[in-house]
Amino acid sequence: MSEIFVPEGSKFVGLAINETDLSEKDINVLTLYRGKKVIPNPKASRVLEANDKLLCFGKLESMRGMVPAKTRKRRQPAIHNLPDQLPEGDDTEHEL
Numbered sequence: 001m002s003e004i005f006v007p008e009g010s011k012f013v014g015l016a017i018n019e020t021d022l023s024e025k026d027i028n029v030l031t032l033y034r035g036k037k038v039i040p041n042p043k044a045s046r047v048l049e050a051n052d053k054l055l056c057f058g059k060l061e062s063m064r065g066m067v068p069a070k071t072r073k074r075r076q077p078a079i080h081n082l083p084d085q086l087p088e089g090d091d092t093e094h095e096l
Contacts, residue, residue: 001030002063006052018044027058 006012012020017029032039032046033053039046048054056063 001055001057002060004054004056004063006048006050006054008050010048010050012048013050014047016045016047017042020048022056022058025058025062027056027062029054029056031055 022029029042030040031054032042032048033055034049035051
């Protein structure tokens, strides 16, 4: 399962769900989130709008391909190495 966001300017804006290539990629739309509205099992004829979120079920690789590379890189958290030793004079206990 994955959530796919439909941003402004997306090729999906203005298309009905059945006009997208999602079903050809074995991706099923389970829920459509539009603003504060939740639309479970949206009809295939439902037209997508900018800022819609689609909760989808399908092949993970197919869904990953739906997310632009720029967006994927931005979502990865920064990872920092832990220091070898705690600073001097720090007598408090720490959990790792």
